[in-house]
Amino acid sequence: MDGVELQILWSNMIGIVSEQARALQRIAFSPIVREAGDLANGLFDARARMVAQAVTGTPGHINSLAAAAANLLKHVDASSLKPGDVLITNDPWMSAGHFFDITVLSPIFRGQKLIGYAGSTIHHTDIGGYGIGSGARDIHEEGLWIPVLKLYEAGVRNETLFAMITRNVRTPDSLLGDLGAQVSSGMIASQRLNALCDRYGLDDIEALSDEIITRSENATRDSIRTLPGGTFHGESTFDVPGGDRITLKTAVTIDSEAGEITVDFAGSSGRSPRGINVVPAYTQAYATFAIRSTLNPDLPNNAGSLAPIKLKLPDNCIVNATYPSPVNARHVVGMYVPFPILNALAQVVPDKVVAEGSGAVWTVQIQGRDAEGRPFTSSMFNYSGGMGARAGKPGISAVCYPTGVSAVPVEVLEAAYPIVFTCKELERGSGGAGLQPGGDGQRIGFRMRTTQPWLLNTVPSRLSEAPQGLDGGAPGRAGQFLVNGKPVVLSGKTDMKAGDEITMITPGGGGFGALKAAKVA
Template identity: 75%
Template sequence: MDGIELEILWSNLISIVSEQARALQRVAFSPVVREAGDLANALFDRRARMVAQAVTGTPGHINSLAAAARNLLREIPPETLKPGDVLITNDPWMSAGHFFDITVLTPIFRKGRIIGYCGSTIHHTDIGGYGVGSGARDIHEEGLWIPVLKLYEGGVANATLHAMLRRNVRTPDALFGDLGAQVASGRIAAERLNLMCDRYGLDDIEELADEIITRSEMATRKAISQLPGGTWHGESRFDVPSGEIITLHTAVTIDREAGDITIDFEGSSGPSPIGINVVPAYTHAYATFAVRSTLNPELPNNFGSLAPIKVVAPDSCIVNARYPAPVNARHVVGMYVPFPILKALAHVAPERVVAEGSGAVWTIQIQGRDRSGKPFTSSMFNYSGGMGARAMKDGLSAICYPTGVAAVPTEVLEAAFPIEFTCKELARGTGGAGRQRGGDGQIIGFRMRSGSTWLLNAIPSRLKEGPEGLDGGGNGAPGRYEINGKPVNVARKLEMQPDDEVLMVTPGGGGYGRAA
């Protein structure tokens, strides 16, 4: 395909998925979607290969969505679909790893045949069950499991499914508001793709998809082939809400001739009894992110650029969760997946990696009734620690690396829920020392204005040991989680009194290189 023509069409595709994401954020009910961007939008070809993704989104959602389209279409074959159909699931092993993340997939028809699909995954406010947290003992305690079904069939809502969803969640208006935003954004993407085809005289996007995917794969394999061949190891250790220490061990094998990278998690911790187990798709999402962001972050992220990266893990492993393991707080471990990979890659590309950061964002969910008696359930709101330092730059402070999700502004939360923040500031000096310093964590304090008891789900990590520095850099400071001034480290939902105050100090990032 002519290079100029390809660039024009590629720009059109990026505009389509970015408009899809903007529409989703504008219409969504939940602050975690609208303000924090905890979502993914992608465009797929007729063979369900991800061709383009929106610039807004998180690696855990985007790279899981890349696999989800094929998973959904194995359950409901394309030949059975018709215009107006919309597919849905929150199956953890088919999409993004826990019940709160619902994937919606819309087939795009042109002249009576499917030419592609547009998909989205977002974090919903509530899905029934335990709520955001790690206290469930198996997956069936964690909420409503939606198998692959048609949310709409021929443009008509699936009344039975809608009724089931409405009766199984605490805040149905928020759930259906966000689902409506997903469906509407899919329709926009379908309309825009058809308009692009009209504008450039295309019957479908197969030739365009082949060109983009082939070029992306070739460029990724070329970048891998320029690294030294061999196997390198990396390991990260961190504590989780139950107090247990989790180890993630990776062996990263670079095959220069084939242009492949294989990441093996043999030697990592076994399954956990609490809901921090990670399904393979989510592990793959953050593992591929670590490699892609190190090698060639400027390349499109699609089926082709992901293909040369293989991820394997033993069956009895915390990052290869098997049914019925609880997975609700899978991000607590999943967001640490990049760090042992980056430590292994530091042996071959030290100038491109970052030191360990604070890891998983600290997620908070509040539930209760306001002073008028109206029930409220917040979606999770996130607080990050410091990012690890880079070879030539300090780490960023209070940044959600590696997830990329933003923090919901305190003003938005205080307007939406009966919550009052008592402090929110940087925790100066918590980043590790070094030639380049690690980023600082932050201090957050809050209490409720509901006037009655309320429930708190909080999922901190790294309360015992801070992130490791790299190449002689100092470690970042561990975090602190206190209620009424007393340290807390539990993996269950807590009943709180009206005047209770929560204080969190998130960890700092590791430093890079020895200080002069």
């Protein structure tokens, strides 16, 4: 395909999937989607290969969505799909790893011919069950499990499924509103893709997707071939809710001849009894992100560029969760997956990696009754620590590598829930020292506007194991979780009293490079 023609068509594809994501955010009900961007949108060809993704979103959602389309279609005969059909699931092992993340896949037709799919995954406010924390003992305590079903069939709502969902969640209006946003964004993608075909005289996008995916895969393999071959080892240790220590180990094997990288997690911690276990798709999502962003981040992220990166996951491993492992807080471990990989790659491309950062975002969910006795249940809201430093730049403060999710503004939260923030500021000096210092964490304080007891559900990490520096850089400062000024270790839902004040001090990132000693006169 001619390079100029390809660039024009590719720009159109990116425009379609970006508009799809903007529509989803504009229509969504929940602050976690609308304000924080906890979502993913992708455009797939008729063979369920992800061709393009929206820039907005998180790696855990985007790269697991890349596999979700094919996983869903293993349970549905594609030849039986009709215009107006919409598929849905929140099966953790098919998509993004826990029940809160619902994937919607909308077939795109040109006339009566299936030419692709529009997919989206977003974090929903509530899915029933335990909530966002890690306290459930198996998957069935964690909420409503939606198998692969048709949410719409030939444009008609599946009323039975809608009724089942509505009766199993605490905030049905928000959930149904967000589902409607996902469906609407798929309709927009369908309209825009058909308009592209009209504009350029295309019957489908198969030749275009072949060209994009093949070029992306070849370019990724070429970038791997520039690296020295061999196996390089990395390790990262951190603490999780309840105080348990988790170690992730990786052996990163670079096959320079084939242009492939294999990441083996042998030796990593075993399955946890808490809901922090990670399904393979989520592990794959963050592992591929770490490698892709290090090697050639300018390449499109699609089925082609992801193909040369392979994983080996041992049995009974915390990053290879099997049924019926609890997984609701899988991000607490999953967002640490890049660090042992980067520690291994630091031996190969030290100028392209980052030191360890705060890791997982600190998530908070609140539940109770306000001063007038009205019930409330918040969606999850997030707070980041400091990012690790880079070889040539300091770490960014209050930005949590590797996720792309933002914090919901405090003004939005105070307007939506009976919550008052007492402080939100950078924790100066919490980043590790070095030639390039790590990013600072932040201090966030809040209390509830209520006269009644309320429930706190939160999953902080790195309260004892600080983020490590690279190449002689100092570690960042570990985090603190305080209730009324006293440190506490939480492992599940906690009863709080009216007037209790929560203070969260998120970890600082590790430094990069040793500080040079001052010259003696």
